[in-house]
Amino acid sequence: MMRLPLLVRVLRDPAAVRGLDGVGWDLLLRQADAANLDAFLLVLLEDAGLLDAVPAGPRAHLEWTRTGAAGHARAARYEVRQIRKALDGLDVPLILLKGAAYALAGLDAGRGRLFSDIDILVPKARLAEVEAALMMHGWITTHHDEYDQRYYRQWMHELPPMQHARRGNSIDVHHAILPETARVRPDPDSLRACARPIAAEPGLATLAPADMVLHSAVHLFFDGEFDKGLRDLVDLHRLLGEFGAQPGFWDALPARARELQLGRPLFYALRYCPRLLGTVVPPAVRAAVALDGPRGPLLWLMDRLFERALLPLHPSCADAFNGPARFALYVRGNWLRMPPLLLAQHLFHKAFITKHNESQAA
Amino acid sequence: MLTVGSLSRAELEARLSGAGLVLRTGPFANRIRSDVQPLIDGVALMYADYPVDPEGGFVDFHLDFLRSGGLRRWVRSQVHFAYDGTTPFQPLPLGQAYPMLEWTMNWCVSHRAHGYLIIHAAVLEKHGRAIILPAPPGSGKSTLTAALLGHGWRLLSDEMTLVHLDDAVLVPLPRPVSLKNTSIDIIRAFRPDAVLSRPVEETTKGTIAHLKAPRDSIARAAEPARPACIVFPRWEAGAAIALDPMPKARAFMQVADNSFNYQVLGARGFAALGRLIDASDAYTFRYSNLHEAMALFERLAQGAA
Amino acid sequence: MWRVTPGQALACREWDGEAVLYNDLSGNTHLLDGAALDLLHALRVRPADAATLAVRLADHFDAGDNDLVSLIDDMLVTLAGLDLIEPC
Numbered sequence: 083m084m085r086l087p088l089l090v091r092v093l094r095d096p097a098a099v100r101g102l103d104g105v106g107w108d109l110l111l112r113q114a115d116a117a118n119l120d121a122f123l124l125v126l127l128e129d130a131g132l133l134d135a136v137p138a139g140p141r142a143h144l145e146w147t148r149t150g151a152a153g154h155a156r157a158a159r160y161e162v163r164q165i166r167k168a169l170d171g172l173d174v175p176l177i178l179l180k181g182a183a184y185a186l187a188g189l190d191a192g193r194g195r196l197f198s199d200i201d202i203l204v205p206k207a208r209l210a211e212v213e214a215a216l217m218m219h220g221w222i223t224t225h226h227d228e229y230d231q232r233y234y235r236q237w238m239h240e241l242p243p244m245q246h247a248r249r250g251n252s253i254d255v256h257h258a259i260l261p262e263t264a265r266v267r268p269d270p271d272s273l274r275a276c277a278r279p280i281a282a283e284p285g286l287a288t289l290a291p292a293d294m295v296l297h298s299a300v301h302l303f304f305d306g307e308f309d310k311g312l313r314d315l316v317d318l319h320r321l322l323g324e325f326g327a328q329p330g331f332w333d334a335l336p337a338r339a340r341e342l343q344l345g346r347p348l349f350y351a352l353r354y355c356p357r358l359l360g361t362v363v364p365p366a367v368r369a370a371v372a373l374d375g376p377r378g379p380l381l382w383l384m385d386r387l388f389e390r391a392l393l394p395l396h397p398s399c400a401d402a403f404n405g406p407a408r409f410a411l412y413v414r415g416n417w418l419r420m421p422p423l424l425l426a427q428h429l430f431h432k433a434f435i436t437k438h439n440e441s442q443a444a
Numbered sequence: 445m446l447t448v449g450s451l452s453r454a455e456l457e458a459r460l461s462g463a464g465l466v467l468r469t470g471p472f473a474n475r476i477r478s479d480v481q482p483l484i485d486g487v488a489l490m491y492a493d494y495p496v497d498p499e500g501g502f503v504d505f506h507l508d509f510l511r512s513g514g515l516r517r518w519v520r521s522q523v524h525f526a527y528d529g530t531t532p533f534q535p536l537p538l539g540q541a542y543p544m545l546e547w548t549m550n551w552c553v554s555h556r557a558h559g560y561l562i563i564h565a566a567v568l569e570k571h572g573r574a575i576i577l578p579a580p581p582g583s584g585k586s587t588l589t590a591a592l593l594g595h596g597w598r599l600l601s602d603e604m605t606l607v608h609l610d611d612a613v614l615v616p617l618p619r620p621v622s623l624k625n626t627s628i629d630i631i632r633a634f635r636p637d638a639v640l641s642r643p644v645e646e647t648t649k650g651t652i653a654h655l656k657a658p659r660d661s662i663a664r665a666a667e668p669a670r671p672a673c674i675v676f677p678r679w680e681a682g683a684a685i686a687l688d689p690m691p692k693a694r695a696f697m698q699v700a701d702n703s704f705n706y707q708v709l710g711a712r713g714f715a716a717l718g719r720l721i722d723a724s725d726a727y728t729f730r731y732s733n734l735h736e737a738m739a740l741f742e743r744l745a746q747g748a749a
Numbered sequence: 750m751w752r753v754t755p756g757q758a759l760a761c762r763e764w765d766g767e768a769v770l771y772n773d774l775s776g777n778t779h780l781l782d783g784a785a786l787d788l789l790h791a792l793r794v795r796p797a798d799a800a801t802l803a804v805r806l807a808d809h810f811d812a813g814d815n816d817l818v819s820l821i822d823d824m825l826v827t828l829a830g831l832d833l834i835e836p837c
Contacts, residue, residue, distance in 0.1 A: 103500070104500060104501040104502035104503075105500055105501075105502075107502050108502050108503050112506070112528050115528070116528070116529070116530075137502065139473075139501075139502035139504070140502055142504075142559055143504070143556075145559055146556055146557060146558040146559050147558075148558075149558045149559075149708060149709050149710065149712060149713075150558055150708055152710060153707070153708045153709070153710045153776065156710060156773070156774075156776055157776060159774075160774055160775050160776065160832075163774070396528075396529060397528075397529045691764065691765055691767055692764035692765065692767075693762075693763070693764050693765070693767035693768060693769050693780055694767070694780070696762070696764075696769045696780075697769060697778070697780050700778055706778075707776060710771075710776055711760060711771055711773065714760060714762075714769075714771040714778060715760075718762040718769075721762070721764070
């Protein structure tokens, strides 16, 4: 495999910062900034006891991220609180997903991780009530274009994002983790049945640990958007690191993936996390998922595509291949979520018609 | 010490179009790259006294200003700003390249430097006493600042007051003072000695020019100051001069409102602003005559308002 | 009955009878007069209702406030709207 960018080398081994000069630190921080991992870099170095040895210039930049991360954590907690208040009377189980889940459950993956929306999972049958309750408490729907509204409600697994009129924060209300139109259908009822309450937060829950890992994997490998690719891979790495220490976690993971039809994303997760970030995965588990992955030439192609697409989106990490690699994966990602006919229509509309509407409105 | 002024024009252009000119402003190292002549002119004139850092060191901010490329000469040329490869802003007409440098340098600090409470205010110092002038646009703050600089006041900053988070110390960031529209003529008349950049018309803020910071202020950029007063200025035609004390709790709220990053800083920002307010007397200030204003500020510097 | 919202440290600074208070939960900062601050401090000592607070703080309010309980009630509702206190 080609030489890894500095940021990835440091993620694998934080002690690699010891040899850095001014230019090296400069490059590391810029790659981290581009990958949305600058706040995490502070956490990583502090945990490794390396922060005090960082020279003054880069150290200041790392410390600047500390307040932002703390403020973000506070704002997220407050926003979730307001959502819980809004949905209080409905007796709907409130399951947090992704960043909000990591933050509120106090997981390691939540430290130094910023996110822009709150994602929640509710039963499909209660969707209308949830939307109504949120609107009563000041959230309004976005994406007023008729096509976009239809895209979300009919084809996707979520309501169009809602934004709070006064605070400006966004909430994504999901009823499943993949769209109805996708080739695979991880059963939302099963996901909800295995959800775990958050001990310190009455009324809030997260997915079960294995399901959180699978959700993160499917989000990364099926979404088609890789501008946060490395960040999402780091999430997976940290989730696997924390849950891997729990008894029974590894043994049950492959079977659960198959049950949810998510064997393929798990295969990729357990392949690329060790390759890029040095994640420790028991060999027996890797063997157990081997059959869920592509073989031969297709695997070789996926390796080339993903290994480039998962790097930081920064000029220093670009090579001639990267642009096409990202686009190829974008198209592929969308195909996994929508059948090809719908896909062509969607991409055409998104690229041309929607922009035209925007410029009309401007 | 190497300064911008000690570089020949050719050397300056070579650095700017090559690996970059690393310009030190206050605590920050800015790597600037550009091939746009109006910007290079602005840097050569306004930043002549500023230190140039050697290459190979750590840089705080990366700013690239490039003209629209290629053969499209019939398209009116524009300057594009890129921050380390990302383009957060729309391009501007080439003639606005130097003001764009000033605005984007401000943006870099206010968006990232959360080791300070950053107040949208000018801050000047005389006789060891620093006065902070928060003011929304149109209050005459920059005219007042530009005038005071001709009366022995040291410039810590025109736009961004940096308050150290752990103590109430003010960290200098001396940079050119921005003047708009009629202020430009007022200052030309009030301070014939002042060095101004070429006025740039038709920006979103009207006509803009910048006043070169005093050499002494730049030389003392590493010397912090202690706050003594917070003065909210307001210029009003024909008004009698008036300096009225402002209750501290209200001054706190007003300063918080005029800060770039108070919200981001959370509890630390609250504590830092509290210390600043403890250390400062707060006033509202109304004036119409610059000479009278100079005299009153002199009394503030003496601690005898 | 009212109490200070859990997690609310009530960080405040006071100058000349007016105070600013940092709201740990929302991140907002509020300007409060002395009376509101007294209510908060009283509730931090011990949860109470409007009637009890009226008795405890009678000498903190102007003599002219006839319906002190009702006034305090309104203030408590406002403070609850800011997430500083909650019913208990």
